[in-house]
Amino acid sequence: MRKLTRAFYDRNTITVARDLLGKYLVHVARGVERVGRIVEVEAYLGPQDLAAHSAHGLTQRTRVMFGPPGHAYVYLVYGMYFCVNAVTEREGHASAVLLRAVEPIRNIADRTQGPGLLCKAMRIDKRRNGHDLTSKDFYVATPEKTEVFTIVKRPRVGVDYAGSWARRHLRFYIKGNPFVSKP
Numbered sequence: 001m002r003k004l005t006r007a008f009y010d011r012n013t014i015t016v017a018r019d020l021l022g023k024y025l026v027h028v029a030r031g032v033e034r035v036g037r038i039v040e041v042e043a044y045l046g047p048q049d050l051a052a053h054s055a056h057g058l059t060q061r062t063r064v065m066f067g068p069p070g071h072a073y074v075y076l077v078y079g080m081y082f083c084v085n086a087v088t089e090r091e092g093h094a095s096a097v098l099l100r101a102v103e104p105i106r107n108i109a110d111r112t113q114g115p116g117l118l119c120k121a122m123r124i125d126k127r128r129n130g131h132d133l134t135s136k137d138f139y140v141a142t143p144e145k146t147e148v149f150t151i152v153k154r155p156r157v158g159v160d161y162a163g164s165w166a167r168r169h170l171r172f173y174i175k176g177n178p179f180v181s182k183p
Helices: 013-020 115-122 160-167
Strands: 024-029 032-044 072-077 081-088 095-106 138-142 151-154 171-174
Touching (some): 013 032, 013 081, 013 095, 024 095, 032 115, 072 115, 081 115, 095 171
Antiparallel strands (some): 024 032, 024 138, 032 095, 032 171
16 A cells, blocks of 8 residues: 655645545554455535535634644544545635445454544544545555456535535446445
């Protein structure tokens, strides 16, 4: 596996989202390396995107999104599930890609279809908020062997409150993959 560099994340958010599909999310915790192939993501395009957390401006919660690219933005949703995003584009832009689902590759026994289940199965929690995704214990990598697949575009999940932004096709997933949360 070859770890992604900071330059990978410092690009257009939609491009990064599409390019994350098929890559491996790696999390090493308590000596166990968990690896999942990213099969579903959503792009959040900064403060103008009414579905993005950054639409409410710079807050303690969103500070990481406004920081440099290539860091993890991890937050708690519904008071019980963690979600992990990769911060994209230049510092101050406040864009990110939500990782929605992974296909288990190594040391993952639980369900991974959905951002909360993904984090639970990979043991990702608030302690990883702000973590550098080019580190040795939490990163995204290109697998040794890449596969050819078709990318499906759909509206994001659970953002009906965001007006016209809710209808934008900013959710991407690998067609036919059984680990996608909602085909």
